[in-house]
Amino acid sequence: MYGFFLLFFVDYLDNGNNKMAIQQADKLLKKHKDLHCAKVLKAIGLQRTGKQDEAFTLAQEVAALEPTDDNSLQALTILYREMHRPELVTKLYEAAVKKVPNSEEYHSHLFMAYARVGEYKKMQQAGMALYKIVPKNPYYFWSVMSLIMQSISAQDEKLSKTMFLPLAERMVEKMVKEDKIEAEAETDQAVQQGIISTMNSLKNWNIRDLNTGHDGEFCLARHVSSNYAGVPEVELYYMILERLEKYQEALDVVRGKLGEKLTSELQSRENKCMEMYKKLGKWPECNALSRKLLLKNPDDWQFYMIYFDSLFQLIDTAWSPPAEEEHSLEGEVHHSTEQAVVFIEQRIIQESNSIRPLRGPYLAQLELIRRLQHRGCSEEHKLGEEPAAWQCLMLLEEGLTHSPSNAQFKLLLIRIYCILGAFEPVVELYSSLDAKHIQHDTIGYLLTRYAAAFGHYAAASQSCNFALRFFHSNQKDTSEYIIQAYKYGAFEKIPEFIAFRNRLNSSLHFAQVRTERMLLDLLLEANISASLDESIKSMSLSPEEDDIPWNDLQDNRDLTVLFNWDPKDRCISEEDKRLSLEEETIWLRIRSLTLRLISGLPALSHNAQPKNSEKNTENGVSSKIHTVRALLQQLDTAVNSGKRFLEQKIQYPVLGPPPSRMAGYFNSGSCQCQTSLFYLVSDIYELDTNGLDDSTAIQERIGNSLKSLLEQLTDQFNKCKGDLLEVREGSFKTHPNILENLVFFVETISIVLWVCSYSDTILRPCRSSLQKKKKKKKESIVAMPPVFASFQDYLSGLQTLTSNVIDHIKGLEITLAALKLEELSIEDNLLLQEEKKFTKTALGKIQNSYQHAIQEIGELLKKRLDTIKNLKV
Incomplete structure (x- = not known):
């Protein structure tokens, strides 16, 4: 009876009808208060309707009873995963195992729960406990794999190689x-049938199944269905020996009787032999084996590369075959360029006669030519040419009409439009690339670097969301891949999955996008639709917390995604990559510190108590100002690092990494102004602490700072003047720096307002207190401290300046709208009519992009002006 009702709940939840599921659960719980599973299903419905606190309370009521029925445990597991609280699943199954100590299922779930949170020592213990209850090989080797994971995660490499790995080795050898x-091979058929059933269930995953149904896991299940046939224990043994650097022993295992079972992947045994040959420097064996594999599969590029590497190693060491013995354990060895040329030509002849020729042999011929030229040719002469951006745009736009799926055309167009400051066409181009999964990290920088920089705020939010969605889903999904790998014995994949997750969690791009997205959200929302305090709370921002893994940042950008046929000295070098990473890291530190300083402003405003340091300390405000001042010192250090870096005047190759926004940050005057604003916060706090009567010097310093700030902001505005797009007598020129300077100006004005809001919370009570004193003394005139007049002049100046910038933006809109591109007469008479058409197409896209950008900037600035008008200290 209950099961019938529970199926109804499951159907409601699977179909997204969460409110109906909650209603049905309430009906059933009125009659049966202790029906645990119904409570948890209700909690799932509450979680999915945004009532997280109610859902958690209800779930904890059931969890406190330590349930052992499978329905309740599975439902709680699903709920905790959706809450991103996998650590609670471990407690759930720890209790279940204590109550039902001989349950294979609950021990297995406990192991997998530990795997989700990376509790490797507990996984080892849980695996052995499971093996003692049910002596199946997979459970034993789960424990072995957990030892390997302890060795990988151990900070002490000596401990890893002297304790964890040797113990794992002994366990396998036993x-x-x-x-x-x-003996395990006898049960392979049954295991495979079980895996096939699991694969089928993955196709139709819903809430009834605790496994996740992502494509990645389905592929993994498909992979391990064959992996078990090859006995994953051998893979594990190989992994241990390789990590212990026992390369000869690993090679003996692969070449021996156990190696015959390595059929999990195509040519798995051969690949492992090849890897050990390379580690041991057995180049004759590498060459002979790669040659044999190429005879079987002449399109396998990895074996061509190994064939060439080994060939030139043998040539460089003047190796020659023995007179009477076999050339190598793997047979005949090629040790001269003549042999290599003949071998590749034979592959080409063979493929040219086939029904479906392969490209591998042809590419191999080019690779061989390239290597021979590299070994025999001197360095090429330098050529840096002036980039003809407009001509490139015309050619690429035309090319894209003939080849609309050409990714290189699109990537080049993205790069050139961004150089010209036109972001709007980039959004469509990037979308048409249909970037998937890891590409959001490797090539996403091409989009996110320029999104906010050129004033397309809505598009910037969207592009950040695309990237963040991938990173957040990775954090959740990778743990499930690890679970599946344990379940099906794909032990080799577990360190890869964990390394992949760690690499993405430490991604430079991830940190950049997350930081820029939060700054963007504050820019668009704070003091417009919500207070700065509310916006910061919604993001869980804290000035004390720095969650960027600075020491482990990974540069996952694919900086060679654009094909390059330039001479070697004009291509991107390792030094370019190193410098780009240094630049991006400095810029990220500046942006992160700016964000944290902004997040510290509301905390300083809370419970401000003039002349009462003890009260301030109790309220935590004193500690907050110490945090702000410490962050300000760090910002100064980062800014100085940025200045020193820019003094090198580094020029990356045209197709190399795009420069960061750091140069614009300094050149626009934004850096100086923003830093001054944060120092003003420190002065205002000091004024609040000392009181108006004893702060003449501080008030004078604040007054001078406010005058200086107005001058700095005026200088910033002056750098925003000029036309974005000039068209004169058939020639045209863009000025994207004006657009970027405007964006920095709007950001600075926003910080100005947030600092003014903080100042208002400090000075307004002081003014009210003075006015009350005036009434008590019945004096007609009470001299007001000069700080109030300084702030009034400052606010008045801000209002005038912001109005002038808005007028300037309106002028830019009028100028751009007045351009008649269809009447444009292009000077170059050599251009064909068709070519002129594509030039106008590109120019029109740039014009539209500029128009929409300044409209968005203007609208945001108008909202800021409204806020300025409401400020009255």
Whole structure:
């Protein structure tokens, strides 16, 4: 009876009808208060309707009873995963195992729960406990794999190689000596059938199944269905020996009887042999084996590369075959360029006669020519040419009409439009690339670097969301891949999955996008639709917390995604990559510190108590100002690092990494102004602490700072003047720096307002207090401290300046709208009519992009002006 009702709940939840599921759960719980599973299903419905606190309370009521029924445990597991609280699943199954100590299922779930949170030592213990209850090989080797994971995660490499890995090795050797690995093959057919059933269930995943149904896991399940046939224990043994650097022993395992079972992947045994040959420097064996594999599959590029690497190693060491013995363990060895040329030509002849020729042999011929030229030619002469951006745009736009799926055309167009400051066409081009999964990290920088920089705020939010969605889903999904790998014995994949997750969590691009997205949200929302305080709370921002893994940042950008046929000295070098990473890291530090300083402003405003340091300390405000001042010192250090970096005047190749926004940050005057604003916060706090009566010097310093700030802001505005797009007598020129300077100006004005809001919370009570004193003394005139007049002049100046900038933006809109591109007469008479058409197309896209950008900037600035008008200290 209950099961019938529970199925209804499941259907409602699977179909997204969460409110109906909650209603049905309430009906059933009125009659049966202790029906645990119904409570949890209700909690799932509450979680999915945004009532997280109610859902968690209800779930904890059930969890506190330590349930052992499968329905309740599975439902709680699903709920905790959706809450991103996997650590609670471990507690759930720890309790279940204590109550039902001989349950294979609950022990298995406990192991997998530990795997989700990376508790490797507990995984080792849980695996052995499971093996003692049910002596199946997979459970034993789960424990072995957990030892390997302890070795990988151990900070002490010596401990890893002297304790964890040797213990894992002994455990595997014990099974080898007892011939239990061999015995496992008898059950392979049954195991495969179980895996096939799991794969089928993955196709139709819903809330009834705790496994996740992502494509990645389905592929993994498909992979491990064959992996078990090859006995994953052998893979594990190989992994241990390789990590212990026992390369010869690993090679003996692969070439021996156990190696015959390595059929999990195509040519798995051969690949492992090849890897050990390389580690051991056995180049004759590498060459002979790669040659044999190329005879079987002449399109496998990795074996061409190994063939060439080994060939030139043998040539460089003047190796020659023995007179009477075999050339190598793997057979005949090629050790001269003549042999290589003949071998590649034979592959080409063979493929040219086939029904469906392969490209591998032809590319191999080019690779061989390239290597021979590199070894025999001197360095090419330098050529840096002036980039003809407009001609490139015309050619690429025309090319894209003939080849609309050409990714290189699109990537080049993205790069050139961004150089010209036109972001709007980039959005469509990037979208048409249909970037998937890891590409959001490797090439996403091409989009996110320029999104906010050129004033397309809505598009910037969208592009950041695309990237962040991938990173956040990776954090959740990778743990499930690890679980599946344990379940099906794909042990080799577990370190890869964990390394992949760590690499993405430490991604430079991830940190950049997350930081810029939060700054963008504050820019668009704070003091417009919500207070700065509310916006910061919604982002869980805290000035004390720095969650960027600075020491482990990974540069995952694909900086060679654009094909390059330039001479070697004009291509991107390792030094370019190193310098780009240094620049991006400095810029990220500046942006992160700016964000944290902004997040510290509301905390300083809370419970401000003039002349009462003890009260301030109690309220935590004193500690907050110490944090702000410490962050300000760090910002000064980062700014100085940025200035020193820019003094090198580094020029990356045209197709190399795009420069960061740091140069614009300094050149626009934004850096100086923003830093001054944060120092003003420190002065205002000091004024609040000392009181108006004893702060003449501070008030004078604040007054001078406010005058200086107005001058700095005026200088910033002056750098925003000029036309974005000039068209004169058939020639045209863009000025994207004006657009970027405007964006920096709007950002600075926003910080100005947030600092003014803080100042208002400090000075307004002081003014009210003075006015009350005036009434008590019945004096007609009470001299007001000069700080109030300084702030009034400052606010008045801000209002005038912001109005002038808005007028300037309106002028830019009028100028751009007045351009008649269809009447444009292009000077170059050599251009064909068709070519002129594509030039106008590109120019029109740039014009539209500029128009929409300044409209968005203007609208945001108008909202800021409204806020300025409401400020009255």
